[in-house]
Amino acid sequence: MKNKTYHQPDKKIKEDVCAILAETPHVDCSEIKVSVKDGIVTLQGEVDEQAAKKVADETLDYVLGVHGVKNELTVHKRPRKKMSRHRHQQPH
Numbered sequence: 001m002k003n004k005t006y007h008q009p010d011k012k013i014k015e016d017v018c019a020i021l022a023e024t025p026h027v028d029c030s031e032i033k034v035s036v037k038d039g040i041v042t043l044q045g046e047v048d049e050q051a052a053k054k055v056a057d058e059t060l061d062y063v064l065g066v067h068g069v070k071n072e073l074t075v076h077k078r079p080r081k082k083m084s085r086h087r088h089q090q091p092h
Contacts, residue, residue: 006064006065007039007065008064008065010036010037010038010039011036012065013036013039013041013063013064013065013066014034014035014036014041016063016064016065017034017036017041017060017063017066018034020059020060020062020063021034021056021059024055024056024059025055026049026051026052026055027047027052027055027056027059028047028048028052031045031046031047032044032045032046032047032056032073033045038067039065039066039067039068040066040067040068040069040070041060041063041066041068041069041070042069042070042072043056043057043069043070043071043072043073044072044073045073045074046073046074046075046076047073047074047075047076048075048076048077049075049077050075052073052075053071053073053075056071056073057069057071057073
């Protein structure tokens with residue numbers, strides 16, 4: 001549900017979008033660039049998984065003044081840190 005009847009400045013929309021993305025679980029907004037023109041939000045950058053891309057897009061449905069979203073995010077899986085099979089023993 002986009003808020004097509006509510007208008008607010010693009011700068012305010014961008015602030016709101018950035019704030020909500022920063023609080024959205026499973027979305028690392030440090031790799032996301034947000035731009036807004038005439039209420040249309042464009043997301044660019046990389047996320048770790050497809051679900052994060054979808055969540056980022058769907059979350060913006062609730063930001064006042066957003067008329068549409070251009071989701072140009074790409075999915076880039078980063079290698080997970082390998083856990084050692086051997087536990088380090090604590091000195092006694």
